[in-house]
Every structure is written in structure tokens, then in C-alpha cells.
Amino acid sequence: AQSVAQPEDQVNVAEGNPLTVKCTYSVSGNPYLFWYVQYPNRGLQFLLKYITGDNLVKGSYGFEAEFNKSQTSFHLKKPSALVSDSALYFCAAFSGSARQLTFGSGTQLTVLP
Amino acid sequence: NAGVTQTPKFRVLKTGQSMTLLCAQDMNHEYMYWYRQDPGMGLRLIHYSVGEGTTAKGEVPDGYNVSRLKKQNFLLGLESAAPSQTSVYFCASSYLRNEKLFFGSGTQLSVL
Numbered sequence: 001a002q003s004v005a006q007p008e009d010q011v012n013v014a015e016g017n018p019l020t021v022k023c024t025y026s027v028s029g030n031p032y033l034f035w036y037v038q039y040p041n042r043g044l045q046f047l048l049k050y051i052t053g054d055n056l057v058k059g060s061y062g063f064e065a066e067f068n069k070s071q072t073s074f075h076l077k078k079p080s081a082l083v084s085d086s087a088l089y090f091c092a093a094f095s096g097s098a099r100q101l102t103f104g105s106g107t108q109l110t111v112l113p
Numbered sequence: 114n115a116g117v118t119q120t121p122k123f124r125v126l127k128t129g130q131s132m133t134l135l136c137a138q139d140m141n142h143e144y145m146y147w148y149r150q151d152p153g154m155g156l157r158l159i160h161y162s163v164g165e166g167t168t169a170k171g172e173v174p175d176g177y178n179v180s181r182l183k184k185q186n187f188l189l190g191l192e193s194a195a196p197s198q199t200s201v202y203f204c205a206s207s208y209l210r211n212e213k214l215f216f217g218s219g220t221q222l223s224v225l
Contacts, residue, residue: 042218042219043218043219090156101158105153105154105155106153106155
């Protein structure tokens with residue numbers, strides 16, 4: 001069975017500092033990995049995805065994610081956080097043989113001015 | 114393009130009542146999905162469809178039914194609502210199974 005873990009319910013960071021939102025996954029076979037962001041009272045929006053290739057994936061709004069196969073992790077990063085980055089972030093995964101995408105429980109990111 | 118549109122945005126039901134949530138997409142996507150979002154549990158897949166006329170069960174299908182009579186529409190029905198179905202419901206669509214999902218803005222449902 002697939003699973004996605006986001007070990008931190010809440011991450012606080014000061015504006016201008018680097019941010020990391022953690023994600024680990026468990027899927028059989030090669031993983032497809034995604035990050036989505038949710039602003040209050042809105043649906044989820046796609047940020048970036050990893051399917052194959054370079055371990056560092058660049059996405060929207062200056063976000064990037066690093067795929068680490070040995071640690072089965074796909075952490076979301078940004079070099080310099082903005083107050084407007086404050087939102088709920090979801091990691092998601094599935095393998096090629098799976099029928100559905102599995103989401104993590106979400107991490108609330110708060111960027112403090 | 115409107116993308117993915119969900120109606121209604123809010124609804125309050127009494128236990129035992131029925132209702133239908135409508136999802137429409139104008140991107141000609143084959144795949145459509147219904148998720149529910151509950152605090153601390155992320156998104157859980159209720160039902161999905163891989164094309165017009167097809168439906169399949171997701172992780173939490175009990176108490177829900179779906180239909181995809183037209184490619185652009187995916188309906189989620191609750192025949193006899195229960196308080197445990199109080200949640201925020203999201204519809205999503207994608208062109209391929211492993212491509213990014215496009216989400217609607219959600220339906221806040223309360224069952225009293």
C-alpha cells in the first residue's frame with residue numbers, strides 16, 4: 001500500500017529565511033511525486049512534480065523540491081520565504097502500478113514578517 | 114477557461130437527507146476525481162472516473178455514489194446523509210493519470 005508522511009503539522013519561518021517542508025513516501029516501484037499548495041477557502045494548486053530525471057525539481061513561485069531515493073524523501077524548499085507563501089502544503093505520491101494518488105496530511109506553513 | 118467548477122459552494126443538510134454535488138470541467142480531461150478533506154487527514158479519494166461512462170471506488174466510497182454520463186461532468190451523490198459526512202469536498206480532473214490535478218474551489222457540507 002502507498003503512504004505519504006508529512007511529519008510536521010506546522011512550520012514557522014521568518015520572512016527572508018530559507019524554508020523546508022518535509023515529505024517521505026512509501027510506494028512500490030518508481031514514484032511519481034507532487035507538491036500542491038492550498039490557500040484559505042481555495043482548492044489545491046499544483047506546485048511541482050517529479051517523475052524521472054534530475055533530483056532537484058523546480059516549480060512555481062520559486063519553490064523547488066529534492067528527490068532522495070535512498071531516504072524516500074521529497075522535501076519542498078525555497079531559498080527565501082515570503083509572507084505570501086503562508087498556506088497549507090500537501091505532498092502526494094503514486095507508483096506506476098497504482099490506481100490513485102495518495103496525499104499526505106498537510107503542513108501549515110506560516111511565514112512571519 | 115473556467116477550469117473546474119463545483120456547485121454548490123456551501124450546503125447544510127439534516128441527517129437522512131440526500132443531495133448531489135456537481136463538478137464540471139472545460140479542459141476535455143479524461144480523469145475526474147472526488148476527494149474529501151478533513152482536518153489532519155489530508156485528502157482522501159472517494160470515487161474517480163477514467164472516462165465518460167466509467168466510475169471506480171477510491172479509498173472511502175461508502176455512503177456515496179457517482180455518475181459520469183458526460184465527459185465534462187462528474188456528479189457525487191449522498192443518498193442518506195450522516196454527520197460523519199460533514200467535510201469539505203473537492204472535485205479534480207487531469208488529462209492523464211500521472212499528470213497534475215486541477216481542483217475546484219470546494220464544497221463545504223455540514224450534516225446536522
